Amino acid sequence: MTTNSKLPSSLMKTMERMYESINAVCSGLMIMQIIVITIVVFGRFVLNKSPAWGEGISLLCMVWFSMLSIAIGIRNENHIRITVLDQYLPPKWKNGIAIFNDLIIIAFAIFLCVEGFKVVEMNKNWVDSAIGISRSWLYLSVPVGGILLAAMLSLKLIFEISTGISPKEARNA
Numbered sequence: 132m133t134t135n136s137k138l139p140s141s142l143m144k145t146m147e148r149m150y151e152s153i154n155a156v157c158s159g160l161m162i163m164q165i166i167v168i169t170i171v172v173f174g175r176f177v178l179n180k181s182p183a184w185g186e187g188i189s190l191l192c193m194v195w196f197s198m199l200s201i202a203i204g205i206r207n208e209n210h211i212r213i214t215v216l217d218q219y220l221p222p223k224w225k226n227g228i229a230i231f232n233d234l235i236i237i238a239f240a241i242f243l244c245v246e247g248f249k250v251v252e253m254n255k256n257w258v259d260s261a262i263g264i265s266r267s268w269l270y271l272s273v274p275v276g277g278i279l280l281a282a283m284l285s286l287k288l289i290f291e292i293s294t295g296i297s298p299k300e301a302r303n304a
Contacts, residue, residue: 139290139301145286146283157196161196201280244278247277
């Protein structure tokens with residue numbers, strides 16, 4: 132990464148802020164889920180009565196955590212990919228295939244957004260009786276996760292195109 136170019140530096144800062152924000156929310160969701168499940172288990176096995184809201188809250192936390200953490204995986208390059216042919220391809224081909232794969236993932240993120248908002252709309256009148264909120268809050272995690280996935284991957288792609296290296300390589304340099 133060149134020091135005199137402001138674009139890569141600002142892209143990296145934006146990606147890091149986004150990562151830290153999503154990571155903080157995911158950490159909070161995980162902590163909340165652990166607390167709720169502990170209360171449910173304690174209630175079930177010690178008090179012989181578990182709270183009715185426990186399952187709904189823990190499900191909400193788990194689904195939101197799962198959908199938001201996809202963007203974290205993109206930032207850390209932890210997503211699953213097939214790399215069998217990488218060792219046999221010239222570097223230009225590898226870069227082209229990597230960019231093509233990222234574009235496919237962005238298309239999937241757009242699909243998550245479009246179809247996710249449809250599911251949110253379909254479920255807006257269904258209220259979860261145990262926790263008393265619309266079930267659409269659960270499904271809202273799909274388009275929000277899609278938006279964050281597309282944003283993180285777009286930032287990553289722009290950074291790679293403008294610098295010729297991945298953000299992971301830049302962080303490790």
